[in-house]
Amino acid sequence: MAELQDLQKELYPADDETYKINGVKLAFSDAGDSGSIIIDEHINIVGLLWGGDLDLHSDYDVTFAIPIVKVLDALSNSGLETTLESTPAVRSKLQELQSPKEVGIDKDIKRRLQESTHGTLVMSLFETHQKEIIHLINHNRKVKIAWQRLQGPSFVAHMMNSLNDPTYIIPRKVKDISRQDLIIKTAAVIREEGSELLQKDIEKHLIDLLQYTYELDSIEGLLKKVQENAPA
Known part of the structure; x- marks a missing residue:
């Protein structure tokens, strides 16, 4: 002992x-x-x-x-010489998603979003808050822990698959964490740590975002819903 x-x-x-x-x-x-x-x-x-x-x-x-x-x-x-090495970033897509970087909106997606008032709002919110949210995920301990524990990187990986394949279905749960768990709990931490503007927009649009997670299973479905000019 x-x-x-x-x-x-x-x-x-x-x-x-x-x-x-x-x-x-x-x-x-x-x-x-x-x-x-x-x-x-x-x-x-x-x-x-x-x-x-x-x-x-x-x-x-x-x-x-x-x-x-x-x-x-x-x-x-035991005769087994071992060295520790990090997985090269090019070999680990999940590693990239765990430390996300800013991305631009695809031209075709931007065109489709701009066809409706609601789509324009979605695009504006994305461009306004993307940098701050990514910074919080990468550098704020509380947000980073929540993002990892709530399977944020895995859900984003599924979203990217759906973006590349319109028929791909985003799972409703990853390791017993639902889409709603991810949105609600991550939003709660970000509201505590984020700017006043980010806090206000989360409070204003969180219900709409949650509704999408219940109704839609793909990025294509989300784009079509937004193009219908659903109320903000």
């Missing part, structure tokens, strides 16, 4: 941690995360996650991890 304690590190959720297990216990990780690497604030790999606290009565869930140097030493002692 002493040897295990020498290897083991306990990780507790931060005070502003937004992730909860079953909506109750504050947590750093959940079932299925075993084997994941843990990084520090400088994106250095520091540990290998292997388990979690089973105490159902505590207010928070403790994550157990082995320091990465111990893992590498054990592999080396």
Whole structure:
């Protein structure tokens, strides 16, 4: 047991941690995360996650991890020399989506949006707030955690597939996170951290956006709906 304690590190959720297990216990990780690497604030790999606290009565869930140097030493002692390398960005589309960049609106999509008053409004909101939202996702800890935990990168990947293939259906859930969960909870964090103008526009248009997530399953369906000049 002493040897295990020498290897083991306990990780507790931060005070502003937004992730909860079953909506109750504050947590750093959940079932299925075993084997994941843990990084520090400088994106250095520091540990290998292997388990979690089973105490159902505590207010928070403790994550157990082995320091990465111990893992590498054990592999080396077994004759397996190992080095740590980051996946090249060109090989990981999801990595790009986890740190999104500003994008322009496709000319054909822009033309279709400009055919209606509502479409023009959608385009204006996108161009007004895109830079700030991307900055929050990439640099604000609370927004970044919410975006990752609520499967933001995966949903965007599905949206990109739908953009390239009009028949592609965007799933209603990813790992038990619904589209509505993503919109409502991410919007709540962004309202806390964003500018006054962004806060006002979220409050004004959130219901419309949620309605789209219930009614539509593709980008093509969204464009057609907007072209109908649906009320803002």
